[in-house]
Amino acid sequence: MSRASVVTTGLVALAVLTAGGCDSGPDRKPAAADGPAVIAPGEPGEANRTLSAEEAADQRSENDSxxxxxxxxxxxxxxxxxxxxxxxxxxxxxxxxxxxxxxxxxxxxxxxxxxxxxxxxxxxxxxxxxxxxxxxxxxxxxxxxxxxxxxxxxxxxxxxxxxxxxxxxxxxxxxxxxxxxxxxxxxxxxxxxxxxxxxxxxxxxxxxxxxx
The missing domain is CATH 1.20.1260.10 (Ferritin, core subunit, four-helix bundle)
Known part of the structure; x- marks a missing residue:
């Protein structure tokens, strides 16, 4: 195998390892956990809305009116x-x-x-x-x-x-x-x-x- 081929192969392997490390690192945002849908009552005169558990949590953290x-x-x-x-x-x-x-x-x-x-x-x-x-x-x-x-x-x-x-x-x-x-x-x-x-x-x- 030529020296160029060795270098190329090594770079590909390094890229794969780096990508794997990024996926498993502590900073990776976990996938949203599945949870039951939440019925969000609207203000008087407004229709209720169905939110996912993640959407309900995000909405509350942004505005708890x-x-x-x-x-x-x-x-x-x-x-x-x-x-x-x-x-x-x-x-x-x-x-x-x-x-x-x-x-x-x-x-x-x-x-x-x-x-x-x-x-x-x-x-x-x-x-x-x-x-x-x-x-x-x-x-x-x-x-x-x-x-x-x-x-x-x-x-x-x-x-x-x-x-x-x-x-x-x-x-x-x-x-x-x-x-x-x-x-x-x-x-x-x-x-x-x-x-x-x-x-x-x-x-x-x-x-x-x-x-x-």
Missing amino acids: PNSADVSYVRMMIEHHTQALVMTELVPKRAESSKVKRIAERVAAGQKPEIEAMKGWLKSYGKPLQAERHEHATMPGMATEAQLKKLRAAGGKAFDHLFLTLMTTHHQGAITMATDAKGQGNNIRVEEMADEVIAQQTSEITRMRDML
Whole structure:
């Protein structure tokens, strides 16, 4: 083999190795991981859009302006939390168990500041506390008027059991709402508040189930 052929062969091999090194180097941008499509709710009057998981992440990193799902979640969760406080206010005079009294105090202590934080969030974006049309009829976990009436009339162990049952269901509904908000919303602060709801209320569900 001539000297020129050897040089040419070596250069080709070097080019192949260099190309391979570039493909496997740490700076190579990985292919986007496959993920489920995300439905992105539009602003009022706008159609929803279907985004890939990567597109949804890119959109949020570029602009976390709240969409209709964020606003709806915050409004509904304020009302949802408010009903929980109505239930906890009955506990001091009607409950028998000291454990029930403590869990009620814990619920109230957690949800009162969350309500204020959510009201502040709405105000910061110039959103009214209530929508023009009522959108809260299908909130999961909400106690009915009949159930609240029964709770107000109960006392002692019967009250304890009913309170724990209703509040557990109420918490499960809040977790469902928060999970939906994380998947449909766009605002980072709303996602953080939803994470707080999920963590706090999951812990409280465990405590209440242990009391039943």
